[in-house]
Amino acid sequence: MKTILTCIFIFTFFLKSYAQNSGNWEILNEGKGYFGNIDFVSDDVGYMLANSNLLKTMDGGDTWDFVSQISDGDTLVSDWGAFYIDFTSEDNGWALSEPHYEWHQILNTTDGGHTWQVKKETSNRLRFMQVLSDSIVIVCAGYQTQNFITRTTDGGTSWIDITLHVSGLSLNSVWFTAPDTGYVACTSNSENTAILKTSDGGSNWTEIIMPGFGQLDQLKFFNGSQAYVLADHG
Structure with missing residues (x-):
């Protein structure tokens, strides 16, 4: 049976509009500065x-406490930062x-980020x-002519780099649905970008063209x- 990739595109301005006009969103905390991503490991416990x-x-985001400034032990990961x-x-x-x-x-922590x-x-x-687990981590990296995915299956002791030879595309995010099946969202230097798919763990990739979208984040x-x-859209 042919697998159908169903994509729902969520535009930034749609998110802003929804947040402004819908009663389903509530501001829990406000502050100044740059906020990265948020990751919850349970309904109550999360990191930001x-x-x-x-x-x-x-407590599910009602209050937040400082844990640490992420560093490699010697140098603070500052400026652009984590x-x-x-x-x-x-x-x-x-x-x-x-x-x-x-x-x-x-970087990896085993003591809750301290x-x-x-x-x-x-x-x-x-x-x-x-x-994917404490042992399996997949990272996409590079820009245009230097795109690659690096993967560890032993908690970061060793890594395997897989170079992706794709013209005019930059990798933005990666998602594996099975050990050998993965997808990469890309940015293009033209009006059409692509999602890349592998069925053999990353050795070979096929392009799923996404017309009219210059960047998939x-x-x-x-x-x-x-x-x-x-x-x-661009």
Whole structure:
């Protein structure tokens, strides 16, 4: 049976409009500065990035407490800073950093974010991370001619880099629905972009052309055939 990829495109202005006009959204906290992503490991326990500061809530987001400034133990991951976190439990989590200096880092914590250890450094820009378990982590990285996916199956002790030879595309996010089946949302330098699909663990990729969309930011599957894609029209 042919698998049908169903994508629902959520535009930024739709989200803003919905938040402004719907009674289903409530502001829990307000503040100044840059906020990264939020990741909940249960209904009550969640983590949030704010200018490389890791915050934690124990009451579903009503209040947030400072945990740490994400660093590699010697150097504070500041300036551009940590921009993405993904926790598998209250103790175990991963972070991507985009610091001002040369090396971009994949970091891991096993004590709830109080301390962090560098698991991989690269000179290529890190884009997005999918954490499947404490051991399996997949990260897409690069820009246009230097696109690759790096993957660990042993908690970051070793990594396998898979180069993607795609012309005119930059990788933005990755999502695997099975060990060998994965998708990548891309940005294009033309009016049409693409979603890349692999069925062999990343050795080969096919393009699913998305006409009229210049940038696909994030991709998430809820089952083997339905996905949400956050897109910028352009």
